[in-house]
Amino acid sequence: MKYLFLSLAIVLEVVGSSFMKSSHGFSKLLPTVITIVAYIACFFFLSQALKFIPLGVVYAIWGGLGIVLTAVISVVVFREPVDIPTIIGIVLIVSGVFVMNFFSKSATH
Template sequence: MKYLFLGLAIIFEVIGSSFMKASEGFTKWFPSAIVVIAYLICFYFLSLALKMIPLGVAYAIWAGLGIVLTAAVSVFIFKQKLDLAAIVGIVFIVIGVVIMNFFSKTSH
């Protein structure tokens, strides 16, 4: 259940970030409302996950996967380009999350 809560927090964080771009600096009301609602839901689920997952581990996973998924949204939805350095950095983030989850005793 703890990783379901964390996964939902990540999904709503990505939704909030994506609609923040669409809100054009909070000048469009509908995307702006989605940003606020998505982040409220995101932090609610993150708070539930933090009852069972250590803060450092949960935040690393939340931030890392949020970066990866937000970058994917920027490429596929907003048609933005990632250069080689950005791709390598994202790969390092994924490797870090995998190492933390499979090899760190902190995450158990």
């Protein structure tokens, strides 16, 4: 259940970020409302995950996967370009999350 909460938080964060771009600076009502609702729900589920998983682990996974998924959405939906430094940076972030989760003794969960 703890990873379901974390997964929902990640998906809702990506939804919120995507609709924030679509809101054009909060000038369009529906995307703005979706952004606000998605972020409120995101933080609710993030808080539920934090009951069971250490903060550092939750934040690393949430942030890392959120970055990757948001980057994918930006390319696929918004047709925004990515370059090699962006890809390298994302790979480094994901690598850090992997190392933390699978090799760290202090990030037990």
